[in-house]
Amino acid sequence: MAELRKGPFVLTNTLSRKKEEFVPLDPPNVGFYSCGPTVYSDVHLGNVRTFMSFDILFRWLKHLGYKVRYVRNITDVGHLLGDAADGEDRISKGARAEKLEPMEIVQKYTNGFHDVMRMFNIQPPSIEPTATGHIIEQIEMVKRILANGYAYEANGSVYFDVPAYAKKYAYGELSGRKIDELMANTRGTEGQQEKKDPLDFAIWKKAETEHLMKWPSPWGEGFPGWHLECSVMSTKYLGRTFDIHGGGMDLKFPHHECEIAQSVAADGQVPVRYWIHTNMLTVNGRKMAKSEGNGFTPQELLTGEHKLLERGYSAMTVRFFMLQCHYASTLDFSNAALQAAEKGLDRLMAAMSTLGKLKPATSAEEVTEEAVSALEQRCYDAMNDDLNTPVMIAELFEGVRMINSANDGKLALSEGSIAQLDRLFKLMVFDVLGLLEEQDAKGNDGAMDGLVQEFIRLRNEAKARKDFATGDAIRERLSALGILLKDTKDGTTWERA
RNA sequence: GGUCGCGUGGCCGAGUGGCUAGGCACAGCUCUGCAAAAGCUGCUACUGCGGUUCGAAUCCGCACGCGACCUCCA
Known part of the structure; x- marks a missing residue:
């Protein structure tokens, strides 16, 4: 790796809300966990955005020479429904609605999820563990938390004791919440009589007889609580403290906050060094979400068969569209923006094709090899600055102009410069941005x-x-x-x- | 109600104290039999009001507008 490509890699750590230089705990190894999908329905485009953002992080870390273990879970137990009155988990609810075994639902949507990931050229993680495959470990973690005095059993369920934990540790640090304010603002306590405090959360939940997914435990038949699986699986595969944990902004509280508390309560160690949160895809300024009903599936995107879509767009157009925005900013979906991205991507790809046929020249005004190296450095600087793909893409378009001008005979590029541009474009466009040529689709x-x-x-x-x-x-x-x-x-x- | 964040040109979207982001659209020009493509040029903005500063889109305060989280959600 040439020296010019180096430089500190900086990431925004949600924990400090600042950009921090990324230094792994145990270089060259990097442990990276991201919260995966709940496989009880189709993923929508907003979900895709998050996984794509972490795909960029995964690719960039690997490019920098790190040996990355990327763990992304499959949530197949289902979390408790928000409506605490029925206490039924989401996978079971889906199964009942579709008259299928819960694991049929899980398999169906897991397959669908993988298809979508492939469609968008999102690389598979190193390990993709499932919650149902780690019930024993989850029970063990509940035991450790109980043994350390940060949980209590009530009527076959086990709850995390937030006030007890907060006496010794900071609860709410990640999401900037203060425990007193949380207590003052709690709502919806009906149906939660078992809890000693409204802030407490279930780490093991008793299953009612009609509940489809349940396992034996020291506290009776039940299923693991909302936030436990991520703590368990990240600990198992990455250790008690690991480098990076990612997820959507909407998981920051309570999910990630609870993860921290569980790990600390169970093992006495702060689990994560760098927290990375991706922002939401919005539609007409509102978050795309299942609950909003404003999401659409990737299949609908391709065919254009959805009321929000004027026509279909290719997966790579969407990938390019998303990468033209920084992962930490909200991105608003619109047909006009997709169409602009489509044209921009075409121009980028056309320039790459031109580059492959470009002949060295000296007659016209010459682009120095220093200028090409400077362009390359700016691409690296952009990626090293908190994965700033929009700036990196802007730099690539500077290169596009160089290539097209050279093709028109208005600029001269040496053989070395052409080779360097070719390497740079292939690296940044294919390996880092993960874009694919769509000649098959054409x-x-x-x-x-x-x-x-x-x-x-x-x-x-x-x-x-x-x-x-x-x-x-x-x-x-x-x-x-x-x-x-x-x-x-x-x-x-x-x-x- | 509490906490956090955002408001950039016709549209999307970077930037975060002084220097043209970039893409798309639009207009003119060059090239071309005509197109297309490409290149060049133009359009050059930072919600409003105060303040700090030699200098602010960028820092601070207030106002207005919008969003996210506080309940499952990427």
Whole structure:
């Protein structure tokens, strides 16, 4: 790795709310955990955004030379429903609604989730553990918390004792909450008579007889509490203290706060060194969420069959659209923005194709190799500055202009500069941003190409006899079929419009 | 009600004390048989009102508007 590419990698740590240099606990190893999906319904585009943001982090860490163990769980137990009156978990509710075994629901939506991840070229994590696969470990953790005096049993359930914990440790540090204010503002205590304090949360919950997913435990038949699985699985695979924990902003409180409390209460160690939170995808300024009913699935996105969509957009268009915004900012979905991204991505990809064919030149105004190196450095600086993909993309477009100008003979690039640009673009576009060429989606297969080439030949014959009317007619008719012919000084090329 | 955050050009969206972000759109020009593509040029903004400063979109205060969390949610 060239020296110029180095430099501190800085991440915004939610814990301090500041940018901090990232230094792993045990270099070159990095432990990274992110909260995965609850597999009881289709993931929507907002979920995708978060996993994509962490995909960028995963890719960048690996590029920097770290050996990353990325753990992303599958929540297949289901958390308690917000409506505490029925106490039924979400996976069970889904199963009843669809008349399926709970694990059928889990499998169906896990498969769907994986399909979506592949569609958006989001790399699989190193380990993808499931909550149901770690019931024993969860029971063990409940025992440790009980033994340390930070939980109590009530009627077959076990609750985390927040006031007891808060006497010794800071509860609410991550989300900036003060325990007194939390106590003053608690609402919805009905149906929670078992709790000693409204702030307490279940770490083991007694299952009613009709409950579908349940396991034996020292406290009777039940299921693990809302926040326990992440604590258990991160500890198991990454250790009691690990480097990075990520999740959506909406998980900060109470989920992540409870995770911290559980780990500290069980093992006496602060679990996470860097907390990273991604911001929400919004629609008309409102969070995209299942509960808002304003989400759509990736399939609807591709086909355009949803009332929010004017037409379909490719997965890579969406990926590019999302990466043009910083992960910590809200991103508002709109058709106009998607269409702008689509054109921008086309231009970027076209420039990469041009770059592959570019010949070295010296005749025109020369772009120095220093200028290309400076561009490369700015790309690294942007990524090292809290994964600033929008700035990195902006820099790439500076490179796009260099490439296109060189192609027009207005700028000269040396052989070395072309090679350097080629390396930089392939690295940043494919490896770091994780964009893919969509030639398959464009349908440029051999038979199609042969067919269009035949029309190009006919048109060239017409043009040679100055029969421009026929030449233009061929072009216009192909255009009506979505085939765009482009005359260049090196001949005619075609693409799908 | 409490806590936190945001308000940037026609649209999306970076920036965080002085220097053109970038993309898309639009207009003109160059190239071209005509198109398309590409390049160049133009449009050059920071919610409002005060304050700090030689200088603020950027820091501070107030107001207005919006959002997130406080309940499952990425």
